[in-house]
Amino acid sequence: MKLSGARPMFWPKSCARCGTKGHGLRLKRTIVLVGMMGSGKSAIGRALSARLQVPFQDSDAAIEEAAQETIAEIFARDGEAFFRRRETEVIQRLLDGPPAVLSTGGGAFLAARNREIIAQAGVSVWLDAPLQLLWERVRHKDTRPLLRTPDPLATLTTLFKERTPIYAKAGLTLSVRPRNSIEQTTQSLIELLQDHPDILETPT
Numbered sequence: 001m002k003l004s005g006a007r008p009m010f011w012p013k014s015c016a017r018c019g020t021k022g023h024g025l026r027l028k029r030t031i032v033l034v035g036m037m038g039s040g041k042s043a044i045g046r047a048l049s050a051r052l053q054v055p056f057q058d059s060d061a062a063i064e065e066a067a068q069e070t071i072a073e074i075f076a077r078d079g080e081a082f083f084r085r086r087e088t089e090v091i092q093r094l095l096d097g098p099p100a101v102l103s104t105g106g107g108a109f110l111a112a113r114n115r116e117i118i119a120q121a122g123v124s125v126w127l128d129a130p131l132q133l134l135w136e137r138v139r140h141k142d143t144r145p146l147l148r149t150p151d152p153l154a155t156l157t158t159l160f161k162e163r164t165p166i167y168a169k170a171g172l173t174l175s176v177r178p179r180n181s182i183e184q185t186t187q188s189l190i191e192l193l194q195d196h197p198d199i200l201e202t203p204t
Contacts, residue, residue: 024203027052027099030122031193034109034170036160037144038137039127040185045103047186052200055100059108062090071105075145080107088114095121106159107146110166119171123199125189126170131160133178172196 031048033041042058049056060071063086067074074083087108094102095117102122108114109124118124135156138144149155174189193200 025052025190025194026201027054027101027199028201029199030095030097030099030102031199032095032102032104032118032122032124033127034104034118034124035106035127035167036129036134036163037106037146037156038134039106039129039176040137040182041103041127043182044127044185044189045101047182048189049101051186051190052101054098056103057094057100058103059087059091059094060103060105062094063087066090072145084111087111088117092117106163109170110163115169123172123196124170125172125174125192126167127176128167128173129176130178131157133176134160 033045035041045058046056063074064070071083084107087105088111091104091108091114115124135153138147138156139152146159147155172192174192176185180188190200194202
């Protein structure tokens, strides 16, 4: 299987409710959202891109678009090692452009090469969600190839324990609170980014 050069990019629409017009915020580096499956990377990523009026990109969606196959199908046919190599290629390509918001797959940040690429071209933000919240979000979905095991909760728990120390290497960390809405979490993320003017420029 050979991936094409497709680069899915979604431009957000202005939203008066979200305050996307006249906010004056300027993103200076690409925000790369990392974390466990179910942590909200895609949902928060789309909301953040709308608030900042920058493109939203999703590495998993880009891989599926280029391969014309789902992530689960790629895993089943070619294996995880093959998928991870293609994932690195796609992430590097997506980061080659103007500042945007990029959502990555749960395993992407585990690779040292990916962490280096992200640090060079943008800034990683770990969406730190508690295990119980993650389980509530993924337990009824069959699109997670790593959870296709006899005991998916035990598998998720193991992945959570193994991956947390690596996610903690991200440039920034945002705690995801179970009761917060997408809008509230996105606002918390913007406030976090505003503490770093080298990432998000705030009008004075």
